[in-house]
Amino acid sequence: MQLVKEEAYFFRLSKYQDRLIEHIETHPEFIQPQSRQNEMLNNFLRPGLEDLCVSRTSFKWGIPVSFDDKHVIYVWIDALSNYITALGYMTENTEKYHRYWPCDVHLVGKEIVRFHTIIWPAMLMALGEPLPRQIFGHGWLILEGGKMSKSKGNVVDPVMLVERYGLDALRYFLLREVPFGSDGVFSNEALINRINADLANDLGNLLSRTVAMIEKYFDGAIPSCGETNELDQELKNLALETPGKVEKLMDDLQFSNALAEIWKLISRSNKYIDETTPWILAKSEEDRPRLGTVLYHLAEILRFVSVLITPFMPHTPGKIRSQLGMTGQEGTTWDSLKEFGLLKSGIKVSKGEAIFPRLDPAKEWDALEALKAEDSAEETKDTSDNKDSDSPDEILPEITIEDFSKIDLRVAKVVAAEKVKKTDKLLKLTLDVGGKTRQVVSGIAESYTPEDMVGRSVIIVANLKPVKLRGILSEGMILAASDNKGKLVLAGVSEEIDSGSRVR
16 A cells, blocks of 8 residues: 655644533533443543544645635535524624534434544634534434435435425424434335324324314304313323423434324323213213313314424414314414413314225225335436436446346337336336237436337346336336437347347
8 A cells, every 4th residue: 555645734723622622521411311421431532542634735626725725625614614604703794703603403314423522623723613502413214224324225205294294294204213313214104103193093083183173063063161170180281281391302303203293192092081981971961061062172273282382393284273263363473372261162163075085904004115116216217217318428336247147138019108107217018028928117208209119029038036016017117329419329130030039
C-alpha cells in the first residue's frame, strides 16, 4: 500500500474531549436515546479523541480556505456549520440566529450521531456559541432478515402502502409499532394486525357504535348529560389526565408511548360501553336520562380523541368530527382538552363509512406480496434502463460459461397484445413458445404498440421466475436494447424460425 502525504489543516478536537464529557454527564438529556449517549462516551470520548483533518491540497473541489488558497475545506466542517450560517450567523442580520439558536432538538439518523454529538459541539465550543439542547439519533426501519436494500429486492414502497391503506394508518403503524430511537422491523403481518386491532376494532368501533346508538335512541341528536356516577367520573378523569401524559411523552419524543396512552382512553371507553350496557338502558323509559348521560360521555371522549391524535393522524380527526356533527373550530384545540363537556348537546350526528374498515389478513398479505414483487420488478427494470442510458458502453462484471448456461433463451411468437390499464409503459403479451402459451408483461409500450407486436418473433428469458406486475402474472422477460435516449429496440430473429427454439 502506497503512503500518500499532503499538507492539511487540523481542528484540535482533542482539546474539547474533557469539556464534552463533562457537558454530557451534567446534561443527561443532551444525547438521546440513552444507548447513543453510552456509545459516544464509551467508544469515542473516553478512549480519547484524535485531532480532525479539515482541509486538503490534493484536489480543488471543496470550499476554498480564505487565508490559504492552496487548501479547500471538505465534508463535515462545512456541512455542520450550515446549521447556524443559514440563520445569518456572522452576517449583518443575525435576528434569526438569535431567535432560533440554540435549537431544542437536532433530529438525526443514528449513523451520523458521532458527527453531531462530538465534532459539531466541539466546533461550537471553539466558537464560543451555545450547544443544541438535545441531539436525538433515530433508528432505522428494517425488514425481517436485515436492512432494506435494492440489491436484495426487499424495499417496501410507502407510496403503495399509503394508496392501499391511507396515510394515517401507515403513520399510526410506524409511530406506534416502533419505540422512537430504536430500529423497527417492518412486516406485512404487523401492519395488518395493527390496523385491525387498534384502528378498526378499537377506534373505528368506538366511533361507529357511539354514533349508531345516538341515531337509534335519540334520533341522531347528541343527548344532554344528566346525573353522573363513579363509572362516568372515572372515564372523565382519565380523559382529563391523558393530554398531560401525552404532552410530556411527546416532548420526550416517545411517540409510541404517547399513542399507547391515547389508546388506553379508547380501550377504557369501549369497556365503558360494555359496563353501562346502553342497549339495556334503552329498553326502559325510566333509564332514558341515564342512557343520555352514557352516550354523551362517549361522544365527548371521541372529541377528546380527535384532538389527541391530530399530531399523529392529521386526516382522521376531521372524519370523527364530521360523524359527531361538529363544525367550526370550537372544541378542536389542545387547550379545549382542559375541560370535559364542551361538546354541545342537540347537534346531529351522521353515521358514515367505517373510518378504518377491517381487513382480511390472508387477502391483504397476498396483495402486499404481489405489490412488493411488482415494485421490485419495475425498480429493477428502471435501474437497468437508467444504467444503459447513462453509460451504454459500460460492461457488467464477467460471468462464467456455467453462469450463462443457466439462462434459457427461447424464440417466442406474439399471438396477442394489449396495453395494461393505467400504465404508460406496460404491454401484456400472449406468447406461443413451442406450442405452449405463456404470458409476459413487458415495459415496451412507449416504443411498440400492441399492433406492432402481434405476429412478431421475439427472444425471451424463458426460465425467469414469474412475478406479478400491476397484478398481472408475467412469465419471463423479452430481450430489448436501449440507446442513450431510452429508445427500445427488440431483440429478434432475422429469418423464420420455429417458436420455442433455443437461442445459443
